[in-house]
Amino acid sequence: MKKRPKPKLAVWKFASCDGCQLSLLDCEEELLAVVGEVEIANFPEASRAVVKGPYDLSLVEGSITTPHDAERIHQVRRMSTSLISIGACATAGGIQSLRNFKNVQDFTALVYPSPQYIDTLKKSTPIADHVFVDFELRGCPINKYQLLEVISAYLNNRKPNIPNYSVCMECKRQGNVCVMVAHGIPCMGPVTQAGCNALCPSYQRGCFACFGPKESSNTSSLSEWFIQTGMKKDDVIRAFRGFNAYAEPFRRESEAYER
């Protein structure tokens, strides 16, 4: 049936925990089906075989934190027809972007006895700050079913069906009682993009914003709520300074409380 060769898929890693690319290997039931549709051309975590570029689809995990990586991402872009950044590190700078609020020299000295061996940039930044990104898939980690959706959308030249409404929508659909209204547990759900199926509220805890800010999130209103329920300024700052701390709406909100 198929006349075209299989599209070539590449997976690239920058500063990250490996969890998002592991999501692909965690598709235990679907993995061999995916391999039937695409050629895994460059995926070092899974294979030592490397097929030369260009690649039809590149998945990029991790944030840019070193001068070398700031160059390497341009090479990846040049070799890729489509480039999708996956996970909070790649889409927002990740937890390591907490350095962006501090002096990185102090951080290095604190962690490494010989800081002169360490080559690092002042800020941890998302992929889209450096090159054009065709689609950003959020999450810390990403949802593997959303990953499969994005891959199949790109294979079929359609737009991925990834909602950008809030976790609250998912929470209502799960039939959860609101943890903030009913139990006074601080929850980032109202300002956080869906994607996890309201996992934390389903386990009786507040959302901590793994999927980053939802489209036009009203962060200042939520902060006021937090303060009313007894949180202090530092607590508000910490709430917005998680895995998506450097995403614009969260960054602005935490900085507003730092003044």
Add this chain to the structure above:
Amino acid sequence: MKGKTPPAKTSKSLPPAAKKNSKAARRDGSSTRVIQVDYLARVEGEGGLYIKISGNEVREVQFKIFEPPRFFEAFLRGRLYREAPDITARICGICPVAYQMSASHAIEKAFGVTIIGPIRDLRRLLYCGEWIESHALHVLMLHAPDFLGYQDAIQMAKDHPDLVQTGLKIKKIGNDIVNLLGGREIHPINVQVGGFYRVPPRKQFEPLIERLKWAREQAVGLAKWCATLPIPSFEYDYEFAALHHPTEYPFNEGRIRTSKGLDIPVEDFEKYFIEEHVPHSTSLQARLKERGAYFVGPTARYNLNYDQLSPLAQETAKAIGLSHFSRNPFESILVRAVEIVYACDEALRILEHFHPPDRPAIPLQPQAATGYGCTEAPRGMLYHRYTLDREGIILDARIVPPTSQNQKIIENDLLRFVSANLKMPKDELTWKCEQAIRNYDPCISCSCHFLKLRIERE
């Protein structure tokens, strides 16, 4: 998987990739050779390999780690104790449970709380899930292809489809335990200091029982299959280090023991184990004071805790010809297979006697103190230390992951292996060196985010 004896396909198909990735540079016009792998495959994270041979002598061995540093210990300062399990999980997507466990135990220690009863059992269960998932991934997807000369498990699946499918199914059962109890398999959300946020009702665990029985049986088969792999003979008198517990195979609790007589409480870790910074690595290298490199991971656990394995796991070890004390790191694939059997067995034991706790977590009262925790990640001991103030804010943190502990041993192995095999064709030697590194299932993402504030004065 029975009867699937693999074709002896060892060095026949040496890969174009090995050629591409490794640069054979003849320097000085004659006798200096360099073995270099710029980007190691089938490991977690970014590392490389550099070996310089002059004549018949190995001059330099570097297991290079260039994973960018992420400074976890620095930004943990000023965070609330409750956040530590969620934040440190992000150090590693492969073993987040280990980070959550070591962090929780260390902080509970600081607050003077010990977790017992069903919450403790559930933590063991969660760890079983992570071991099953991580070991199945490593045994089949990352390590086995080396023994048979495949580039990856996907190629291997063409010749051994049932084996790879079964391996993926075992892995999935591990993931499903973490999924149910942790909320999701990567970066679980349900662990908190003091216990869990919510304990799922018993009936949700029940479907796991039959599947675990299946997995346990298949894991025995997997171990037998691993025993058919061509295992290079490569013994050495290592000093092995692992947790040791008198009555159970160690996950969360125990004293730190080594095979050469050290026996200390977790709090004394930093008195005996030190880390050093070397230029070719963003990870710190650990060694035992006045003793040198040491070996952590499944083989160390197994050697120091053989008696605590379940009868079925011991029988499996016996059936595949694994002695009580393994000194060959290439046998680690067998030990991992035995540990999968054990983890399935232990998960079943816990599930069959399980009664949900009255409450999902023990309430805690923060206090100004320092707490120490060490648990057994799939790859070996993972040590955490936190100093907290009376509000529960973290003032100082230290994390020592297994891969930085094994880094020195890995380099020593490479030195010995290359010295003993100088005549091997370069592509084959390069591949074997990669395999020797994979013996340790290194998690490079983990190893380099650490730090410690120690000034070397010796």
